[in-house]
Amino acid sequence: MKAKIDVRALNAWFRTTHALRDVSLTVPENSVLAIIGPSGCGKSTFVRCINRMHELVPGARQSGQVLVDGQDLHARRVDPVNLRRRVGMVFQRPNPFPTMSIFDNVVAGLRLNGVRGDYAEVAENSLRQAALWDEVKDRLQQSALSLSDSSSDSASPGRSPSSPKSCSWTSRRAPSIPSPPRRSRS
Ligand SMILES: Nc1ncnc2c1ncn2[C@@H]1O[C@H](COP(=O)(O)OP(=O)(O)O)[C@@H](O)[C@H]1O
Numbered sequence: 001m002k003a004k005i006d007v008r009a010l011n012a013w014f015r016t017t018h019a020l021r022d023v024s025l026t027v028p029e030n031s032v033l034a035i036i037g038p039s040g041c042g043k044s045t046f047v048r049c050i051n052r053m054h055e056l057v058p059g060a061r062q063s064g065q066v067l068v069d070g071q072d073l074h075a076r077r078v079d080p081v082n083l084r085r086r087v088g089m090v091f092q093r094p095n096p097f098p099t100m101s102i103f104d105n106v107v108a109g110l111r112l113n114g115v116r117g118d119y120a121e122v123a124e125n126s127l128r129q130a131a132l133w134d135e136v137k138d139r140l141q142q143s144a145l146s147l148s149d150s151s152s153d154s155a156s157p158g159r160s161p162s163s164p165k166s167c168s169w170t171s172r173r174a175p176s177i178p179s180p181p182r183r184s185r186s
């Protein structure tokens with residue numbers, strides 16, 4: 001079967017902490033891989049190496065190779081921002097954009113991807129599907145930081161409307177907010 005992700009002799013460090021040692025594995029396309037292990041064993045670091053978020057951590061480095069669809073992620077023509085559109089990651093803790101309102105967080109994926117449409121309607125549908133509408137409908141313009149952790153979980157980017165990913169990783173239960181029906185672009 002065709003390899004979606006191919007990891008070859010991957011090592012990762014945070015300064016002197018050697019977090020991943022010689023990890024090699026192949027993930028076939030259209031398959032689900034679960035990585036299970038105790039806290040601190042390197043699960044999140046592994047995922048961050050697959051969407052090039054590891055390199056954003058000061059003092060972090062890595063060696064080895066990661067290929068997605070046969071493409072080496074560190075090849076010169078790979079744009080990390082585009083890569084992260086395809087290789088999504090749902091974080092253990094919700095991460096609403098702290099300077100944005102609840103409303104802006106819910107529609108952030110659409111805005112960033114240039115998808116036009118009736119954002120008010122999309123936001124309402126999304127929040128209703130997440131059973132949050134009644135809780136937040138009167139304070140959509142308030143900071144997303146005013147949400148409780150569990151509510152913010154459903155309203156944060158990655159949980160709210162966003163473009164489909166070709167690979168998704170979650171370090172927690174699956175996102176609780178379903179994607180809204182596809183809308184025609186206007
Ligand atoms: N930002 C960081 N700075 C320094 N060390 C880190 C950082 N993130 C993770 N680590 C260390 O790397 C190792 C792997 O952590 P992590 O990938 O978060 O494990 P897991 O997701 O399995 O709980 C641990 O020893 C952890 O302390």
Ligand SMILES: [Mg+2]
Nearest residue numbers: 043044092171
């Ligand atoms: Mg983790």
